[in-house]
Amino acid sequence: MARPNHRSRVGSSQRPERAVDDLVRARTSFLVDHAVEAGTVRDTILASWTRSQEWDVATDDVELSCEYDRDPDSPLTRAAKPVIADIADQLATEPVSVILTDADGVVLERRTGDSTLNQHLDKVWLAPGFSYAERYIGTNGIGTALEGRGPVQVYGHEHYVENLADLACAGAPIWHPVTGKLMGVIDLTCWRPDAGRFMAMAVSRIARQIEGSLLDQSGPRELALLHDYLTACQRGRGAVLGVSPDLVMMNDKARELIDPSDQVALVAGAMEALNSPSRLTLVDLPSGSVARVQGRASWTERGGAGGVLHVQLAAPDPTPSAHATTTLPQLALPAAVGSGLRWMKCCQAVDRHFQNREWVVLEGEPGTGKTTVARATHQARTPAAHLRVLDADDYGARWVADIIEELETGGGTLVITHVDRLPAEGRQALADALEPHRESTDPERPWVVATVDAGRGPAELLELFPRTVPVPPLRHHVEDVAELVPHLLARLTRGHDLTCSPDALRVLMRNRWPGNVEQLYHVLRKTVARRRAGELVPADLPAEARAVTRRVLTPLEAIECDAIVDALLDNAGNKAEAARQLGMSRATIYRKIRGYGISVPGPAAGGRG
Incomplete structure (x- = not known):
C-alpha cells in the first residue's frame, strides 16, 4: 500500500x-x-x-x-x-x-x-x-x-x-x-x-x-500488604519478607542474611506459613540451613494469601548420625548429578531420612531418577555396605523370598522399585514381609526405600513407610540439564572427547522433557550413535529434542504450568472451569496459557472455553 x-x-x-x-x-x-x-x-x-x-x-x-x-x-x-x-x-x-x-x-x-x-x-x-x-x-x-x-x-x-x-x-x-x-x-x-x-x-x-x-x-489487598510490610520493617531489625502470589518484597537484612540460592525455597515455605493455621513453619534450605518462618496474613482468600513474614535462620544439627561416615554440608551425591534448588532439596531430604534410618517412599514421574537418588545416598554415606535393588516387575515366589532374606540378614540398603505395579496379592505379600521389621529399633536393620510413580502409591504399603519424598520432574529443575549433559555424554562415549555447543545446550534446556532424565539419556544416546567426538550442534540432535517451549521456565513457572495443564485436562479443555478450579480469573489463565505455550484439547461440544 x-x-x-x-x-x-x-x-x-x-x-x-x-x-x-x-x-x-x-x-x-x-x-x-x-x-x-x-x-x-x-x-x-x-x-x-x-x-x-x-x-x-x-x-x-x-x-x-x-x-x-x-x-x-x-x-x-x-x-x-x-x-x-x-x-x-x-x-x-x-x-x-x-x-x-x-x-x-x-x-x-x-x-x-x-x-x-x-x-x-x-x-x-x-x-x-x-x-x-x-x-x-x-x-x-x-x-x-x-x-x-x-x-x-x-x-x-x-x-x-x-x-x-x-x-x-x-x-x-x-x-x-x-x-x-x-x-x-x-x-x-x-x-x-x-x-x-x-x-x-x-x-x-x-x-x-x-x-x-x-x-x-489498586485493591485493598496490595495496599494492605504494602502497609503491613512497611510497618514491620520500621518496627523490627530482623529479616522481613512481604509475599503474595504476585509479589515478593524483602528488606536489606533479609537480602544480607538469605543466600540467593535459598530464596525460592524460602518464598515457597513462606506461602505455606501464610496458609497454615499456626502461621509458623520450618523450611529446609538448599544451603543446609533451616529457616523458622513466622507469618502474619494481610489478606486471605480462596486460592491464596498475602502477608508479612519474619525469618530466622538456624544452622543444621552438626551432630552426625551413628551411620554417617562422611560429612556432607551440602549434599553432592556422586551419581545424582545436579545442583538445582528442587533437586538438591530432594537429595538432602533423602539423606536426612537415611541418617535417621527412616524408611522412605520416593514418589515421582517415570524417569526422574528415584532409584538414582537412593543409590547415590547409600554410596555417599555407606559405600562399603550392602546394597540390593529389587524390581516389583519381577514379582514371584523367589522375589518375595529375596525380600525376606534382605530384611532378616540386616544392614545395608534395600531398594524396592515400581511398588505401585504389584498385583493385589503381591502388595499383601510385601506388606507381610515388611511389617515385622518396620518398627524395629535394631540400629543394623536395613534402610528400605520404595519407589512409586507420582500419585500411584498403594495405601496399604505407604502406611509402612513413615516418610515420602517427591522427586521433581526434570522440567522443574531444568537448569540441571547443563550438568547432566556433559555427565551423560562422558558415560555414553566412555571418556571420548565429545562436548555440547552452547546453541545445542540451549535447545536441550528449552525442552519440556516429559520423559525426564531417562528421555534426555536416550536422546543423547541417539546423538552419540551419529557423532562420537567433536562438538554437538543443534543439527545433530534428533527431532524429539527440538520440541521446545518458547523459553526456559523457572521451577516455579514449571510447577504452575503443570497445574494449569492438569486443570485443563480435568475439565476437557474448558478454560473457565480450569480457572475456577485453580482459583484464578479467566483472564489470568488465558494469559498464562498463552505465555507458557500450552496446547490442550478443546472443550466438549456445547462447553464454554
Whole structure:
C-alpha cells in the first residue's frame, strides 16, 4: 500500500536521506555479514536485531497467524481506557496511533484517527489480538520496550522486518505501582517522516498516567500488604519478607542474611506459613540451613494469601548420625548429578531420612531418577555396605523370598522399585514381609526405600513407610540439564572427547522433557550413535529434542504450568472451569496459557472455553 505524501505534522524530525541510506546499508550488512560499522546503529537497536536473529524472525514479511484472546476488563485495560481516550482525542487530527498491549506484546486496544494509517496497521497485523513481541516481529517499539524494560524509539529501517520500514514508533513499559509487575506497553506509531523526537517523552508521560490510574484502582489487598510490610520493617531489625502470589518484597537484612540460592525455597515455605493455621513453619534450605518462618496474613482468600513474614535462620544439627561416615554440608551425591534448588532439596531430604534410618517412599514421574537418588545416598554415606535393588516387575515366589532374606540378614540398603505395579496379592505379600521389621529399633536393620510413580502409591504399603519424598520432574529443575549433559555424554562415549555447543545446550534446556532424565539419556544416546567426538550442534540432535517451549521456565513457572495443564485436562479443555478450579480469573489463565505455550484439547461440544 502506497503511503500518502503527508506534510510532517507530529513534530518534524525527519532524518536526512544520507542517514537513512547509511542505516539501510548497516541493516543489510548485519543481515548478510553479521557485522555493522561502529556508530551507524544505536546500541539498543543493534541488541534488538541480534535477539531478532536468534528468534529466527523473517525479515521480508509480516505474517502473524495466531490471534490471542483479550480480556476487555483487566486491571490494565480499565486503568488505561480513560487515559487513552483522552490522548486519542488530542491526536484525532494527526497521523498517529495510540496502542496498548499486555506484558506479552498482545495488542489490547488501538486508537487511530487517520484512516490510511489505520489500514496500513491492519495490513502489518499491528491490530488487537496479535502479539508484537520481538520473538514474532523483531525490532519494534512494543517488543523492544518489553525486552529492554524501558522506553524505546524505533525509526524506519531500524525495524527488523522490512515491511515496517514506513513506520516509526515509540514504546514505554507500564509497571504496576504497588507490585512492581510489568503490566504492558503503551506505544505511539506513525509514518516515518512524521516522527518527532517528542514521541519518546510523550509516551513515557502517558505510561506514568496509566500507572497513576492503576494506583488509584489498586485493591485493598496490595495496599494492605504494602502497609503491613512497611510497618514491620520500621518496627523490627530482623529479616522481613512481604509475599503474595504476585509479589515478593524483602528488606536489606533479609537480602544480607538469605543466600540467593535459598530464596525460592524460602518464598515457597513462606506461602505455606501464610496458609497454615499456626502461621509458623520450618523450611529446609538448599544451603543446609533451616529457616523458622513466622507469618502474619494481610489478606486471605480462596486460592491464596498475602502477608508479612519474619525469618530466622538456624544452622543444621552438626551432630552426625551413628551411620554417617562422611560429612556432607551440602549434599553432592556422586551419581545424582545436579545442583538445582528442587533437586538438591530432594537429595538432602533423602539423606536426612537415611541418617535417621527412616524408611522412605520416593514418589515421582517415570524417569526422574528415584532409584538414582537412593543409590547415590547409600554410596555417599555407606559405600562399603550392602546394597540390593529389587524390581516389583519381577514379582514371584523367589522375589518375595529375596525380600525376606534382605530384611532378616540386616544392614545395608534395600531398594524396592515400581511398588505401585504389584498385583493385589503381591502388595499383601510385601506388606507381610515388611511389617515385622518396620518398627524395629535394631540400629543394623536395613534402610528400605520404595519407589512409586507420582500419585500411584498403594495405601496399604505407604502406611509402612513413615516418610515420602517427591522427586521433581526434570522440567522443574531444568537448569540441571547443563550438568547432566556433559555427565551423560562422558558415560555414553566412555571418556571420548565429545562436548555440547552452547546453541545445542540451549535447545536441550528449552525442552519440556516429559520423559525426564531417562528421555534426555536416550536422546543423547541417539546423538552419540551419529557423532562420537567433536562438538554437538543443534543439527545433530534428533527431532524429539527440538520440541521446545518458547523459553526456559523457572521451577516455579514449571510447577504452575503443570497445574494449569492438569486443570485443563480435568475439565476437557474448558478454560473457565480450569480457572475456577485453580482459583484464578479467566483472564489470568488465558494469559498464562498463552505465555507458557500450552496446547490442550478443546472443550466438549456445547462447553464454554
